[in-house]
Amino acid sequence: MLNQLQSLGKVTLGFFERLGRGHIFLVQILATIPSLLLRPNLIVAQVFSIGVLSLSIILVSGLFVGMVLGLQGYNTLVNFGATESLGAVVSLSLVRELGPVLTSLLFAGRAGSALTAEIGLMKATEQLSGMEMMAVNPIKRVVAPRFLGGIISMPLLAAIFSAIGILGGYLLVVQVLGVDSGSYWSQMQDKTDFMADIMNGIIKSIVFGFVVTWIAVYEGYDCTPTAEGVSRATTRTVVHASLATLGLDFLLTALMFSDI
């Protein structure tokens, strides 16, 4: 009994210690950003490897999610003769929820895990401490560009996900199932509000991008510098980032879309 209490206390303390270190780390990253902005090529390189290289998985997933949404919506709405509102169904689900959330989950798996593994391996092979001895701050040179790259990439990827999903829905609903093309687009235009839907979706994706990238770079930088440590950190990144995405999504949705 006492032992269990003890280990519970240890786990709790460990949790808060990591949380604290994570926040200090964030402050250290943010402090280097002004001087980093003078070297945009470092950031652009990361937007490429984090964002552009994630494009294929985002495009394929977006297309299929859009088509599935169209199909499921059609099967339900056809009973009520309301298939012309499919455009609104597809676009609202994507822009408000599925775009940001699914992109964030895919992003955590594709880019987040890669970030953690890369930074963790650099630590394990003494590259980070080598930089320190060359008077180069690894947080500024290695971590901050990746952090910014992730924050920039994530909203763009989410927007692309939603756009391609809407296109996928169009292909299925209009081209395959024969719903009128005019009503697909006009219903969508009519029901989707720029501020309430699109802006909120963008805000969500920025928040997710921030949190997922933060978790990824922190786990990499804080990992035990061994093969096992890196692999654990990578797993933790994917798990924590996914849970954080879902939890934050609930919180943000409650704040944005409820009138309570």
Next chain:
Amino acid sequence: MNINMDNIFIKIRDVRFSRGGRWIFDGVNIDIPRGKVVAIMGPSGTGKTTLLRLIGGQLKPHAGTVEVDGKDISTLSIRDLYRLRKKMGMLFQSGALLTDINVYENVAFPLREHTKLPEVLIQHLVLMKLQAVGLRGAKYLMPSQLSGGMARRVALARALVFDPMMIMYDEPFTGQDPISMGVLVHLIRSINDALGLTSIIVSHDVQETAQIADLIYVISNGKVVSHGTPDAMKNSESAWVKQFINGESDGPVPFHYPASDYIEDLLGGPKC
């Protein structure tokens, strides 16, 4: 050889440092005179790498002071510490090359980070240093395509490229064939003299190191057990030094990591 003790570049005083509940250093005093080549020797696991990290300010001593060029490392602000490190080169035991860029870019890295030199100048500097370590032909290879000894030589070129005031070499000779070893030994000495550096070499290659060192420190069990010029060390009466210099397995220098009694451990049965 006469060493002027007024001109001390690095002063280590009563340093104590512990790791994992074990005192790795327990009151260490070391003086590194300016412009000299100083060798640090000692059994594996005594904390030679740790000592270099203490000098570089990556670790802080738990007691005592480490002074470099008159500045106490542990009281420096981050900014001043980084300024000081620009003047220190360090060759890591593992090389610590950046694995995502090629040899040329690795050597150019400190220049690109700290200066705005034109590309032509960077090219000249980098090629000169690579030529000196015999690897100019390998400039487009990636670090993963190098052997361990080659990687260490690239790291040496990188440590030199910024013309530091002082260089710390952590086992520069491991993994070198006799020819590159000979070249490296003389390179280290001639760079030191030509550029007026101060060099610290951590090495197990007693004969090679003794050829070029002005001063040798032998550390073991958290203390400096002996120090002096190579000649003095060779004629030393100390059992520690004799054993170490001659590589005998029997003597006061422990080969084993501190452990409980061997017989007891064997008879005690598995403990988990």
